[in-house]
Amino acid sequence: MKWRPGHRSLLTKLYIAIGLVALPLLLLHPLYVLPAVRAQLREDRVRTLRSTVETAYGVMEAYEAKVTTGELSREQAQRQAARMLQDLRYGKVEYFWVNDLSTRLVMHPYLPAMVGQDMTGYRDARGKAVFVDIVQLVQAQGEGDIAYAATRPGSREPIPKESYVKLFAPWGWILGTGVYVEDIDKEMAVMEERLMVTVGAVLLLVVGVGAVFSRRVVKPLRVLSEVAKRVAAGDLSVRVSVDKEDEVGQLGHAFNTMVTGLRETVQGIASVAVSTVANADRIRRSADVLSMGTRQRSEQMQMVADAVQEMSQGISQGAQLATLTAQAAENNGRVASEGNEAVERASRKISELVQMVHRAAQMVARLQASSEVVGQMLQLIEDISTETNILAINTAIEAARAGESGKGFGVVAAEVRKLAERSRDVVQQIDHLLKQNQEETTAAALQMRQGTLKVEEGVRLSTATADALERIVSGAQEIQARVGHLASEGTRQSSSGQALAKRIHTISASAADAVSGMEQIAQSVQDLHTQAQHLWTLAARFSPSEAQQPIVPPTTDA
Known part of the structure; x- marks a missing residue:
């Protein structure tokens, strides 16, 4: 006998419906939710980096104001501003650096030996001329975010990094800071684990609801189907025992x-x-x-x-x-x-x-x-x-x-x-x-x-x-x-x-x-x-x- 979809039981159709509901959730999780969350986290980090750069940018503006009032010379103001920026930290380990429009490194708390050097030939682990790209970015937009590979302080393994840079035009300095993408990956792993636990709990709940539905609805309907077959065969002495007054019980009456x-x-x-x-x-x-x-x-x-x-x-x-x-x-x-x-x-x-x-x-x-x-x-x-x-x-x-x-x-x-x-x-x-x-x-x-x-x-x-x-x-x-x-x-x-x-x-x-x-x-x-x-x-x-x-x-x- 050829199988047809209409021969499935009601319980089977219920589990198929549950599967059809769960399948989009399982597919939506890796194909849409996680990429959207990752993109949102990156945008949040970029906004955070921009806000942080704006805060440090205020230091240079404050010292530039002292130059304007004659309280300090420009060289004094630049030295004091570079010293203050070098000591600034956020997130315990995150820092700022400064280079000028000629790609010369003005200040870097973890690369003191390279301060004053031309960074035109500097390449990251992927061969990208980072400082050249930074200069081109600020010359075109004045500020913006840039991605490259960098090593965490105390580590030799390069990892992806997101940075935000902004040009301080009076001095020709480019102020920048960044965060490692590894932190975003860790947050994504934690979020993915939570989402998987949530989806699993929902599936377990739906399966439990299906089992309860089977006991309270499908089983009485099967009994009613068997009695209906006996009536169709000509036996009019049968009756359905009704012990509930819900819709199934009303159907039995x-x-x-x-x-x-x-x-x-x-x-x-x-x-x-x-x-x-x-x-x-x-x-x-x-x-x-x-x-x-x-x-x-x-x-x-x-x-x-x-x-x-x-x-x-x-x-x-x-x-x-x-x-x-x-x-x-x-x-x-x-x-x-x-x-x-x-x-x-x-x-x-x-x-x-x-x-x-x-x-x-x-x-x-x-x-x-x-x-x-x-x-x-x-x-x-x-x-x-x-x-x-x-x-x-x-x-x-x-x-x-x-x-x-x-x-x-x-x-x-x-x-x-x-x-x-x-x-x-x-x-x-x-x-x-x-x-x-x-x-x-x-x-x-x-x-x-x-x-x-x-x-x-x-x-x-x-x-x-x-x-x-x-x-x-x-x-x-x-x-x-x-x-x-x-x-x-x-x-x-x-x-x-x-x-x-x-x-x-x-x-x-x-x-x-x-x-x-x-x-x-x-x-x-x-x-x-x-x-x-x-x-x-x-x-x-x-x-x-x-x-x-x-x-x-x-x-x-x-």
Whole structure:
């Protein structure tokens, strides 16, 4: 497995942070702090040397004032000033020297043999012409600091030295003094030792703070991490023992509250999922029965439509025969017997028509009763859809409360809510179709009743015609009129039969649409059943507490 920085422990990250803080301090110490301190010490020494030279410079000014007042001659003043400067000391061993602009050594307490000599050829241990550089410095600036190598009195080893020189113009003398850099190195060594001790103490303190942090923070967090892994594995009976009330303790209380709420949510979801599966099974079985019954009603309505169509054709044929009979009666009354036979056939047809109309009326009544049953089932499906939608909303709320652990339940809740909305939409469509079907069925029943009355009237007319045929000899014209009237009524009956057939076809098509809608409801219920099973499977992933028995979903037939 490839190592990644995110896999480091919190304690490791803490020590890394400590190292990142300490590393700049350790690097800053030799690269910036010590050089800056050394430079500051050198500047302080230069300022001290300048102040010291200014003090000794006042001696020469005092003797120059005596020359100006005539109290001393210049030679006397120079001798007394050189003697006083030669005896001056500071820092126990530090001294002053004097040379002139021609590099001649005027006074030096540790080089008396060289006093009066030209120092142009004098070189330090590094080959630097010290007095020549001093003369050039004061001629250019009047005063300033200069570095060179010199030997400490009583020692032969040359060491670096910082000096400050200043020109006393009235006499042409250059007054100077200096300190050895070795003293600065000693101070730097002492300061560096103190800084190292300070940095070490800070590091030890930080390490101690890290150890305390590990005991008080990292260890409880590790325990909380292990418990969280058990919860992620499905164990909702765990709890975190909290013995502090700091931020870590508050986190433990919040974790325990979250696990308790998650356990209650999972148990509620499992219970609701089981109930949803059972309800979906009942709805599916009822929808299958209703769909089968509706399909049978549709087939019966199709048969009624075919019978009515056949009846309409028979009525039309009867009307044609009645017309032919009227024409034959006008020309020859002897065909009255044939007309009588035609009337008898029409009467039988009309009787059959009456029976078919009665059967159609019974079918329409049964279709109306089935429509009422469908409406009740649709109301039941709509109520279940509403309860499922409320369940999805409650599940989404509990999932939102659970935070990251409840994201999966939020997704399931959204899917259940979508399914409930789809079921409600399908129920509304089927309810609309059912109402339309009921209206058309009612209209068809009314038409059937009217058709029955007209057929019964036709029977009566047929009977009257048969009576009239017996008196055909005496009233041929009356027979012609009645036969014409019979033909007209047959035409109207044929038109009514055709209209009734069209309406029955429409009712049959509506019943077919209802069958299709019921099949969609059955499919939606099957989807709801599958989603509820999946929801229960997700809930069953978390083991219940010891006092709570697991909920087993009912097994359903495929």
